[in-house]
Amino acid sequence: MLNMISYELLLFVLAPILILVFLSLDVLFLTWLERKVIARIQLRYGPNRTGPFGLLQPLADALKLIQKEDIIPKTADKVVFTLAPIISFVAASLPFMFIPFSKFFQISFIENALIFLLATSALSAIGILLAAWGSNSKYPLLGGMRAIVQVLSYEIPLVLAVLSIVLIVGSFKLTDIVEFQEKNTWLILLQPLGFLIFFISGLAEASRVPFDLPESESELVAGFHTEYSGMKFALLLFAEYIHLILISILITIFYLGGWLIPGIYYLENIAITIGNSFNIPSHISISILHFIILIIKAHIIIFLILWITRGTLFRIRVYSLPVFSWKGLVPLSMINLIITAILVVM
Amino acid sequence: MFIFLIISFIFAIISLLLPRIFGHKKEEPEKNVPYECSILPFGDARVRYDVQYYLFALLFVLFDVEIVLLFPWALIFKNFANPIFILIEGIIFIMILLVGLIYAWKRGALTWRA
Numbered sequence: 001m002l003n004m005i006s007y008e009l010l011l012f013v014l015a016p017i018l019i020l021v022f023l024s025l026d027v028l029f030l031t032w033l034e035r036k037v038i039a040r041i042q043l044r045y046g047p048n049r050t051g052p053f054g055l056l057q058p059l060a061d062a063l064k065l066i067q068k069e070d071i072i073p074k075t076a077d078k079v080v081f082t083l084a085p086i087i088s089f090v091a092a093s094l095p096f097m098f099i100p101f102s103k104f105f106q107i108s109f110i111e112n113a114l115i116f117l118l119a120t121s122a123l124s125a126i127g128i129l130l131a132a133w134g135s136n137s138k139y140p141l142l143g144g145m146r147a148i149v150q151v152l153s154y155e156i157p158l159v160l161a162v163l164s165i166v167l168i169v170g171s172f173k174l175t176d177i178v179e180f181q182e183k184n185t186w187l188i189l190l191q192p193l194g195f196l197i198f199f200i201s202g203l204a205e206a207s208r209v210p211f212d213l214p215e216s217e218s219e220l221v222a223g224f225h226t227e228y229s230g231m232k233f234a235l236l237l238f239a240e241y242i243h244l245i246l247i248s249i250l251i252t253i254f255y256l257g258g259w260l261i262p263g264i265y266y267l268e269n270i271a272i273t274i275g276n277s278f279n280i281p282s283h284i285s286i287s288i289l290h291f292i293i294l295i296i297k298a299h300i301i302i303f304l305i306l307w308i309t310r311g312t313l314f315r316i317r318v319y320s321l322p323v324f325s326w327k328g329l330v331p332l333s334m335i336n337l338i339i340t341a342i343l344v345v346m
Numbered sequence: 347m348f349i350f351l352i353i354s355f356i357f358a359i360i361s362l363l364l365p366r367i368f369g370h371k372k373e374e375p376e377k378n379v380p381y382e383c384s385i386l387p388f389g390d391a392r393v394r395y396d397v398q399y400y401l402f403a404l405l406f407v408l409f410d411v412e413i414v415l416l417f418p419w420a421l422i423f424k425n426f427a428n429p430i431f432i433l434i435e436g437i438i439f440i441m442i443l444l445v446g447l448i449y450a451w452k453r454g455a456l457t458w459r460a
Contacts, residue, residue: 016350020357066368074378075387086358093354107350115417133392137380141392149399152406159413163420170424226381231365235358319458322402326456330409330447334440337416341436345429 015107019096026295027241028058034306041311068230073137076227080134085228085235088127092239094120095246100175102259102290104283114172117250118159121205124243125151128214128224131236135227143223146318147207147214153325154204154211160333161198164191164340165254178258188255193336195255197329202247204325207240209310213318248301249294256297259290267293401455412443 032047032055039046047054072081098113098120100106110116125148132144165187166172169180181187188195204211215223225236252258261267268286275285316324380387419436426432450456 012349016353019350020354066364067370068365069371070365071377073380075380082362086355086362089358090351090354093357094351097350135380136392137387138382138393141395145395145399149402152403156406156409156413159410163413163416166417166420167423170421172421221381231362235361323456323458326402326405326447327451331444334444334447338437338440341423341433344424345433 015105016097019101019107020093023093023096023242023245024238026245027238028062030241030244030302031058031061031237033303034310037303037306038311041307062234065230065234070232071227071229073135073227075136077134077136080130081227082232084127084131084134085232085239087130088124088239089235089242091120091123091127092242092246094123098174099246099249099253100178100258101294102287103175103178105287105291106175112172113174114162114166117174118162121243121246122151122155124239127236127239131228132224135224137227139221139226140224143214143216143220143226146220146321147224149322150204150207150211150213153322154201154329157197157325157329157333158201158205160330160337161191161194161201162254164194164333164337167337167340167344174253174258178253178260181257182260186255186257186260191255191336191340193332194340195251197333197336198254199251201325201329202251203305203309204321206243206247208244208305210313210316211321212315213321216315244302244305245298248298248305251301252294252297256301259293259297261293261297264293398458405450405455408446409443412439415439 035057036046036054047057050056050060072078095117097108098106098110098117106113108116128147128151129144132140132147135141165177168187168190169177171177171180177187184190203209207214213223214220215225220226225233228236267289271285271289272282275282275288416436416439419432419439423432423436
């Protein structure tokens with residue numbers, strides 16, 4: 001009984017802090033990874049002065065950002081300008097409530113997790129719009145408008161691709177989706193088209209490179225965060241990278257089997273034995289194992305995103321951005337939904 | 347659930363307060379001017395933007411509401427007693443959506459006129 005209460009307490013108070021700390025460290029790591037990968041693709045060295053392989057570079061950057069002066073432009077709407085980074089950070093980290101990091105570890109166990117997940121992940125557009133409007137400057141406004149039309153356009157194929165998964169699995173719980181893949185096969189084999197649609201619209205939602213129009217450096221200086229500096233800029237950057245992590249974790253859970261890998265049962269047994277020797281309950285040691293596998297898989301996806309899109313692709317034009325979604329991805333995802341429904345009935 | 351919300355708010359606010367302690371402050375008249383490629387900004391920054399943005403937002407609202415209606419359909423689909431019935435109903439609904447999309451397409455709502 002006492003054990004149960006302490007586990008609940010852990011889940012309620014410690015887990016959010018742990019996840020936020022993990023996200024912050026992971027964002028720091030990702031900034032390093034992105035710079036390093038892009039540098040190697042472009043035959044440069046990338047950060048290599050601070051620490052081994054330049055691994056301490058993000059820490060140095062963070063320290064620099066903390067020491068920066070907090071500049072608010074005199075024409076800006078001060079309340080909105082200050083609120084925007086906070087809201088975009090909170091909105092970006094909210095979906096992690098509903099993500100199962102393992103079979104037993106999810107902050108909010110609710111029946112309709114998927115709906116809440118989609119709803120909260122779309123909230124980050126509000127933060128961007130607030131930042132763009134509150135700056136009261138021309139480049140941020142243009143960037144913000146582009147960001148909104150991009151998020152709105154690519155939301156629909158994303159949701160339709162997820163709906164095809166719901167059709168196959170028959171549940172809104174993300175743990176059920178992974179369990180289905182445990183019993184049958186990974187959903188990427190059943191939904192190759194859906195995977196492609198989800199991947200592309202996920203890239204657009206996270207505004208990664210072929211769709212990085214909201215902050216295209218060569219046209220709009222820095223887009224919606226042109227006026228931001230110091231920690232406010234850092235929070236906006238955090239929100240963006242957290243969105244990337246979210247999309248890659250979602251791809252992993254929906255299509256690549258979440259924490260499942262071949263031979264997971266042996267690994268679970270090993271984890272339980274190791275856990276027993278330290279007097280850790282078996283569900284906690286399994287949770288840790290699942291968490292590690294999920295995160296490694298998500299980072300492989302992130303590496304692919306950096307490699308395939310950031311390293312090789314170019315930015316698409318703003319005129320073809322929503323058109324590609326409405327004329328290409330939306331009809332395609334509807335057809336995918338119909339085909340999935342027919343196949344499920346058969 | 348709300349604990350996560352509160353904790354992430356606290357997280358964000360603390361990181362915004364950090365520069366108050368470690369940062370420095372130096373007032374200069376030109377520093378707080380909005381950035382505009384090193385010229386002084388003229389006119390209001392809140393310019394009128396293209397109506398096309400509004401059109402796409404309107405389309406999004408329409409399609410999103412219709413997709414919300416598809417959610418319960420997708421949830422009960424697998425375990426429904428009469429699979430052929432629910433399949434045909436769903437296909438009819440998605441076809442209506444597609445016809446709406448094709449209508450918007452033909453009217454030129456999806457073409458960005460610069």
